[in-house]
Amino acid sequence: MGKSFNQKLKLLYIMQMLKENTDENHAMSANDIISALAKQGISAERKSIYDDIERLKLFGCDILSRRSEPKGYYLASRDFEIAELKLLVDAVQSSKFITEKKSNQLIHKIEQLASRHEAQTLQRQVVVSNRIKTMNESIFYNIDKLHSAISSDVKITFKYCSWTLAKKLEPKKDGANYTVSPYILIWDDENYYLIGFDDDSKEIRHYRVDKMLNITITAEKRDGGDQFSKFDIGNYSKRTFGMFAGDENTLEIEFDNNLIGVVMDRFGKDIILNSNTENTFVAKLNVNISSQFYGWLAGLGTGVKILSPQSEAEKYLKYIKDISSKYTHF
Structure with a gap:
């Protein structure tokens, strides 16, 4: 690239060096800028630097000069703090x-x-190694593909997989494709999920994106619009534990008072709460009953008790007894 051509890029080089090298605690003097430009084959005088800085300010760049050490110009604000x-x-x-x-x-x-x-x-904050990370590199691009399908109002096909003991993803349904009308992507419990309308079941279902392979965008328009017009993603996320499906039911559950924060973190502030005894309260909760939900309850130990319906209390009791039966030989 010739010297004369570089000279035409002078203003851009000044903007770049201020962006890369300066901040509130680090500045570049006119002489610093002249020296840096010379390395790019660009000649400059102090007066031309002052003029260039003013042009950049008029363009909208927030460039300030400081008189205390370190003296010089610096980029005072950026798109991100x-x-x-x-x-x-x-x-x-x-x-x-x-x-x-x-x-x-x-x-x-x-x-x-x-x-x-x-x-x-x-x-200094980069400590990526040793963190649990997905092994599916394609997920990053699959998310972009799913967003494209949603914005284009079309269906997708894909193979849905589960992990095997050999630590490999194996397609379900003997490798047959799933056909789904995609509507919403959510991030729940450190995983991305697609919520869509399944062609076969004619139901709203969710799928973990890292278990979706060979995603193909079709030309066929989406189905399930009527169902999704009534869909409440907030309620869906609150009542679905770990995105495990289950039958929805309304439960009355007694909690120890010290668990109020735990309950509100999980279900939000709009839940119905009533004081029960001096040490307990009762919450009326809509949840999808699943083993994940039972596991959440079990994690609260003796501080929780299902009051109604009795059928759900009996199912939870059976869940606990089935676990304890594993240890009858002790």
Whole structure:
């Protein structure tokens, strides 16, 4: 690239070096900028640097000059504050659905949104190794494909899998395709799920995205619009434990008072609560009854008791007895 051509890029180079090298605690003087430009084959004088800085300010760049050390110009504001970038890095690190390789790639791109000095504070937070991460690299691109199908109002086909003892994904239904009208993607319990209208069952169902293989976008328009017009994703997530399906029922459950925070974290503030005794309260909850729900109750120990309906209390009692029967030989 010729020297004269580089000269035309002078303003862009100045903007780039301010973005990469400066922040509130690090500045570049006019001489620093002149030296950096010279390495790119661009000649400049102090007065032209002042003029260029003013042009960038008029363009909308928040460039300030500081008179105390370190003296010079710096980019005072960016699209993202450093605290916001740290939040994004932490979200990427903790996301189980993003592979370790893709996590490192994303974090590197996030670092480029900060100055090189601030990027070091992000790098110190990068502890991706040894975290439980998905082994399915394609999930990252599958999510984008699913969003495309949803926005295009068309059905998808895919193979839905489960893990085998050999640690491999094996297609269900003998490898036959699932045909689903996709509507919503949600992130629940560190996994991505697609909620859609299943062609075979004619029901709203959910599927873990990392277990979906060979996703194909079809030209066929979606079904299930009437069902989804009445669908409440908030209620669905609250009553479905670990995204395990089950029959919906309304339960009255007695909890110890010290568990009020646990109950509200799980079901929100709109649930019906009534004081029961000095030490307990009763909550009326709509839930999908599943082994995951029973496991959640069991985790609360003696601080919880199903009051009604009696049939559900008996099912939970059987669940506990079945577990204890595993240890009768002790």
